[in-house]
Amino acid sequence: MTTIESLEENFRFLTIEATNLVEATLSFLDAPSRTLFERIISRDDYVDNLKNVIENTCFSKIHGGADISGRMVDTIRSVQIMCANLERIADFCVNITRQVEHFADPRFLHRYDYRAMFTVIRDGLARIAPTRRGADLAGALEICKAENQLDALYKEHFDRIMAELSRGGDPRDLITALFIFRYLERVGDSLLNIGEALIFSILGERIKIEQFEALRQTLDKGGFTGSVGDIDFKSIWGSRSGCRIGRVASRPPGAAGAAPASPEDVAAGSLYKEGNLKKIRREKENIERWAKVFPGLGPRIFSFHEDADNDHGAMLVEFLPGCTLDEVILSPNQELATNALFVLTATLHEIWAQTLTPRPCPTRFMAQLEERLEAVRQVHPDFERPERSLGLARIAPTSELIARCKALEAELPAPASMLIHGDFNTNNVVYDHERQQVHFIDLYRSTEGDYVQDVAVFLVSNFRVPLKGRQERDRLNWVIAQFLEFAAAFAGEMGDTTFQARLALGLARSLYTSTRFELHPKFSKEMCLRAHFLMEKTLAHQDQPWEAFRLPEGVLYY
Secondary structure: OOHHHHHHHHHHHHHHHHHHHHHHHHHHHHOOOHHHHHHHHHHHHHHHHHHHHHHHHHHHHHHHOOOOOHHHHHHHHHHHHHHHHHHHHHHHHHHHHHHHHHOOOHHHHHHOOHHHHHHHHHHHHHHHHHHHHHOOHHHHHHHHHHHHHHHHHHHHHHHHHHHHHHOOOOHHHHHHHHHHHHHHHHHHHHHHHHHHHHHHHHHOOOOOHHHHHHHHHHHHHOOOOOOHHHEEEEEEEEOOOOOEEEEEEEOOOOOOOOOOOOHHHHHHOEEEEEEEHHHHHHHHHHHHHHHHHOOOOOOOEEEEEEEHHHOEEEEEEEOOOOEEHHHHHOOOOHHHHHHHHHHHHHHHHHHHHHHOEOOOEOOOHHHHHHHHHHHHHHHOOOOOOOOEEEOOEEEOOHHHHHHHHHHHHOOOOEOOEEEEOOOOOHHHEEEEOOOOEEEEOOOOOOEEEOHHHHHHHHHHHHHOOOOOOHHHHHHHHHHHHHHHHHHHHHHHHOOOOOHHHHHHHHHHHHHHHHHHHOOOHHHHHHHHHHHHHHHHHHHHOOOOOHHHOOOOHHHHOO
């Protein structure tokens, strides 16, 4: 027998044993006996042993299988998750039987319909084997739904028991009954984990049931007529805002569909993004806003789905062709990087000039820094400088520097506002070399504001790349110099005399807050020190004309 055959056989035995323990527990609640109690305890030990055997097989297979495929790894991982949850269900059964001894009369529980919860549990367990055999997404979803069903039944029992307690019912019997129903409700959590593990083994991606449902409804609204089983879903990244992003494509392509997104669109590739409803809704609005001003700059929206009850949103958008700018910059091809930067700066010039509104625009660099200060403290608790002295010289603490720069910033509004990206990192720009154009993605923070915000974020997103190779650093430094020259030239065109002072504060903000994403002590400390230097440099110029302020460019090169 092969390792995989042995694994499958043991998993089937584990599923059967867990099911038998559930049945035995139901029988025990109907008619408690010492014999049945001892049988449940002894079978739980067997379940524990089976679980350990399966886990050892899973880990040894993954660790020692040089030729193991990605799909096989997914299968093994899903089995390991399921066996851990089956063992947990067995433990809940044991806990339930041990609660019965606390009743004054074991028949007390019979006044409640506990059998309804067991029916849901048995149905969920019975679906595991056929769902695995048939790679049946519908079956996996039904197993997941057991959790909500058990939650609802538990709520009914909970409310009834609370009412009986308030009327003076026997606390010992009522609380014991409540504990039993609580354990049955927790079985639902394990069934949910099992169902999600089955979805993972079928799709090849870890995706929670609410995410799966959002994906399914988003695809339906996008005009995709197949089942989710026809979809190849690959997670790409989880953004720092907490959203999940994945690429979706048909498997196989060719089905007919309806507007606005045809199955051909999905087959060519789409991006699925889901997360907090407010953020997803805001990004949708911003994509639509950019589409009105600069059609084609952002992705097309194929469909949008919101679940207001759970504060959850999802949308399916166009997967834009090309490479992200950070990939282009660090590619060996200097000509490609030069061309990409030229297209980007030309596009930005057009955007800024076309959306410019000549009225003072306040900036919020220091307020943004304050909002992220706690996150920096959690990663680098020593980066917030206390007050110090050097001889007769006083060194201001970080908190004072930020407060003084915030007051100073209020006196330095931008002379105009324009449409900005809002999170202008190099990985949020896609360069399509074939069409000679750039696209913007992750537009959640887009707004009318100071273009210096995008300039500062872009410059620091290049600086903070933790590469030490001289050739790579030279390329990054070259990009920084070229982009800074472009931004300064634009500032000259519009007569922006405080550009360099605002940029110093914007860079200080981005350098300081970027440390929360960098664990390398030397490099993160460099960013922290340069942020402090820029704040001190700007404050030192406070009583002089701002048009005479010059950004110390060396702070941007590493």
